[in-house]
Amino acid sequence: MIHNAPFFKINIFLILGILFSSLFEKQLIGNTYLIVLTLLFFVLIAFLQWKNTPTVLTTALLCTSVFLIGFSTFQFQKTNNILPKHKGVYLEITKVLSEKEKVKRYLTKVISIADEGLQSTNAKALLTFFGKEKLSPHSIVFVPTSLHSISKNQFPFMYDYSDYLLNKDIHFKVSTNTLEIIENVSYSFTFRDMIQKRIEQIFPSALYGISASLLIGDKSYLQKDEYQLFQQTGNMHLLALSGMHVGIIVLILDLIFFWRKYLNIRTARKLQLFYLPLLWFYASVAGFTPSILRAVSMFSILIIGKALYQKVNLLNLLCFISFCFLGYDPFLLFDIGFILSFTAVLFISVFPYWKEVGKLPYWKKAILSIIIVSILAQLGTISFTAYFFQYIPAYSLFSSILSGFFTSFMMYTGLMILVLDALQIPLDWLICSYEFLYFLFQKWLYLFKELPQLPLVNIGATTAFLLCITIYIKLNNRKLIGLPIVLMLITLTVQYITTYHQHQKTLYCYATKTPAFSFIDQSHIYSFLLRDSVNAQFEYETVIKKHQALFPYQETHFINMNQNKEVMEIQLNDGLIFQYLKPHFILSKKDSTLLKINHLQLKNQQTRIYPLY
Structure with missing residues (x-):
């Protein structure tokens, strides 16, 4: 099937270009040079085709051109992630993430920053608001505090919310108890x-x-x-609107238009074109999510192809839709919904017995299709589910x-x-x-x-990718026995190394407003949280408990202090000192005998400190 799907191979180089571009925070090549270079490659391809040059060189140039397209589109859409010092920021609400009684979260676009002069920018930020007011999309607010950068790899060895934000091109965060509403746009139903x-x-x-x-x-x-x-x-995937739900809509429409079978084949197929506006209307109701857009786009092309008596390769169609989506928004490559949706359909499309299933009577075909689709979707997404949600x-x-x-x-x-x-x-x-x-x-x-x-499991991105490839190869080509076994052994080795490093004796410092840190010792995690802030319990529930869930033995210690004291020192071991200088804290090495915590024995051990979100 792959041999008849040229967009499958083209898509690989587009994805490689996006991934390569994502490794660099700064712009490597000017946009003008990238456009000229890409156009030059396409001109060379056209010239070689005209001269009937051997396909190896043409293919190499085509792959390089697609790689450059992926690289350049991602680079074009990167926002500036370096801002000057500022005392406040003007934000436009773009999306409501959650609105609970005490905590509300919004995705925002940075309109301008307030410093000595008003500077405009196009950066994106996560706003965490501890106030009572609810904000609507397109509202403009002023936050009297500075933005903080979201660091990469804040939670080593696992996927966390910071990775999700960075992959959405959101590089800043800000938390506040107060804000000024500049323009409150009323929500339109x-x-x-x-x-x-x-x-x-x-x-x-x-x-x-x-x-x-x-x-x-x-x-x-x-x-x-x-x-x-x-x-x-x-x-959980059954509750996220995707291709399965669009397929159910198509089945319902088939039942409504059951009388089509009494018409001639040409008329019956053309009647399916009436499905298109209904499917796109459903996509609008569902909010045009990546999974719904992918499903409706694929069904639309399949219906049009069927009406025009054109055979459509499902795998090639999937990769064509993926190519279009990634060309328009390369950040979709890192979107959880996009990854799970396209991976599930990829596994469904390579199932080798769909022709036999299609020959069955209608009800048998419908029942068997639902079972097969459910199982294949689970097989396709199980590795990425384990990576994103730490659960199998x-x-x-x-x-x-x-x-x-x-x-x-x-x-x-x-x-x-x-x-x-x-x-x-x-x-x-x-x-x-x-x-x-x-x-x-x-x-x-x-x-x-x-x-x-x-x-709870904790697998790395490399492990998830290798496991997905192993299952795919085994499902797509059952004659290959040795390669899946080798890949599985490599997968297990990579995961063992990840788990080994994860449980090494390590000190983690969390980048929370409340000073907090954890000490890892094999299967034990000892967490310490300074109880000096109203946000202490919230940050414990949302940050530290998630980290603790990866270890079988957990202990949490809340450190109380006199609110009037501005400075406090805690001796963690003979040389490592936790020093709190309100509102900041540092870890340093010097002599002190103020307080001894016996859990932390770091003598002659390499101490690794990670900033975590």
Whole structure:
């Protein structure tokens, strides 16, 4: 299949170009030179094609050109991550991340910084606000404090929120208790908001969370126990709108247009073109997420190709869509949703028996397709799920066998409820059926949740990539036996080295407002937090506990001090001193006998200090 998918190979060089460009914080080559160089390569390719030059040179030039496209597009869209000293900053709210009672988080665009003169910039920043006011997108605020840079590799050996922000080209963060609202833009309701309001009014409160997740992709209303149930059983992807949900929409449309089979083939295929506006309307309701855009784009091209009697290679189509997306926004390469969505479909597209499945009767084909898609999606994403979320659902392959059916039936029933509600037809019996389906779905998932679970895992990016490649090669070519075995051995070796370094005797200093640090000793983690700030408990819950979860034995010590004291010293061992000079803290080596903490024995040990977010 790969031999018939030229965009698969082209995509590899585009991705390599983006990855290579991401290694450098500063611009290596001027934008003008990059454009001229890329155009020159394309001119050479056209000339060689005209002269019928051997394809090896032409292919090499084409691959180099695509590599330069990836390199240049990423470099063009990088924002300036160096700002002069400033006392305040003007921010425009671009996205609401979370709005809880005590803590609110927003993605923002830096409009200008306040220093001796007002300087404009195009940087992006994460705003953490501890106030009561809620901010709407496009609102402009002034924060009377300076931006702080987000450092790379803040959590060694694991993926954390700082990596996520940097991969979104967000290089700054700012936390504040007060801000000045310069312009508060009133929120304008969209059709998606109207549907969300109807869902809230139609469905009982116990069904609101699952209904909002399946129908419009909003998981924020799920109860904590519901969220944990789907997460621990490896079915969280069912709640994130993606290709599976778009496929369900297509199946529903096929059922509505069942009478097409009584028409001639040419007319029946052209009638499928009416699906296109409905699919793109659904994409707008779902918020145009990368996974939804990928799925709707692929289905649109498949439908058009079918109507025009053109055969479409699914793998080539997937890579073509990926090429277009990455060419437009290269930062999507580091987006979790993009990675999981495209990896899942990649594994689905290389399944060698789709032709045999397509020859089955309609209902058998639909049932078997749901099972196969669920299992292949789990196989494709399991390595990256472990890397991003530090968790491997042990029974996901088994729970997904029926989970796909429950998701399909619930989504079909939920859409029918919305349609009948718009027509003002009584819904009580249908809502009862929907509630019973969800009850059975939960019972099915609880069977797997009650089984013994794997502990939290911590694999590196290299391990995740090698594991994904190993599974892909084994699935795509069953005749290759030696190569997957060698790759698996390399994967295990890399992971062993990562785990070994992770558990070395090390001191971690967290880049939190509250002075905090942890000492690692094999399987033990001893954490120390200075209780001098109102944010101490919040930072303990959001930062330190996440780090502690990677170790079986955990201890936490809150250090109290007199609030009137501006300076404090704690002797961690015979030579290492923790010195607190309000509001900053440092670690240094000098003689002191103020306080002895016996947990930290660092004699003759190399001390590694990492700043963590």
